Amino acid sequence: AGPRRAQAGRPSTMEVQPGVYNFQWAGGTFEVEFRKGGIFWCRKFANDAKWEQAESTVRIDWGKYGKYELTVQPDGSLSGGVIGKPDDWRKASFARAFTPAEELLSGSAWMLHYEHGSPFRVEFHADGHFHCADYPGHHLWKLDGNKVAIEWGKYGQYDLEIDTDTRQAAGSLRGNPASWRKLEYLEPLPAFIFKANGCGHSH
Structure with missing residues (x-):
């Protein structure tokens, strides 16, 4: 399972599936959650945070932990970085759905x-x-x-x-x-x- 294709007629855009993701940066990897209703959650770095998707672009507003813009890849993973600092990269890969x-x-x-x-x-x-x-x-x-x-x-x-x-x-x-x-x-x-x-x- 993973991000699923959007409605028929738009096969190039993948919808981000709510669930647990492995979030990777230069300092390591940890779990984050893309929850329904645009809620972004990470127990390790807890903060009021939100996510939204427009076409193939996913934006995360993590409050004091920064703002990120990621692009949905063909394999369903996400790749991008800090807004305004593309070299400060981040990646996210689907781990599992919520029960x-x-x-x-x-x-x-x-x-x-x-x-x-x-x-x-x-x-x-x-x-x-x-x-x-x-x-x-x-x-x-x-x-x-x-x-x-x-x-x-x-x-x-x-x-x-x-x-x-x-x-x-x-x-x-x-x-x-x-x-x-x-x-x-x-x-x-x-x-x-x-x-x-x-x-x-x-x-």
Whole structure:
């Protein structure tokens, strides 16, 4: 899979397929994400960023990390560089498509239901942090297939399975199925969410 050809009659233009790409420059290679809705995301260099495509040209506005212009190549890869500095090159190659669970969960808000109280809002940030205003702290989430593991510090560890069709998830406290938890999808969140204290971690 990779960038797909545009509508019939325009075979020379390839559409950039949303997904994970290997982004290369003189200093090395790392993963970036071309998300739907023109959202450009990179966990390693997190910033509010956007991408857009016009014909065979893809422009990326990465905020403090610069602006780039890349051209879609015949093999579907992208090649170009910093706008105004063509010698400062960049390349991007398609690595894989997003799974439905990734698209739904990464950067989203949900209502968490549990056995002994009223539901409350939780958030799965694209940088891997699990956020809850009612129970704050440095907490993490990790997705494996359709199963999400939540590391909630003193509040426990949870394993839930996502149903992308119903936009719900069900599971429990790890090792204690009777202590059930359910998630109900609320809304998408920006990929980049500014954190005043700064995490300082690379997950």
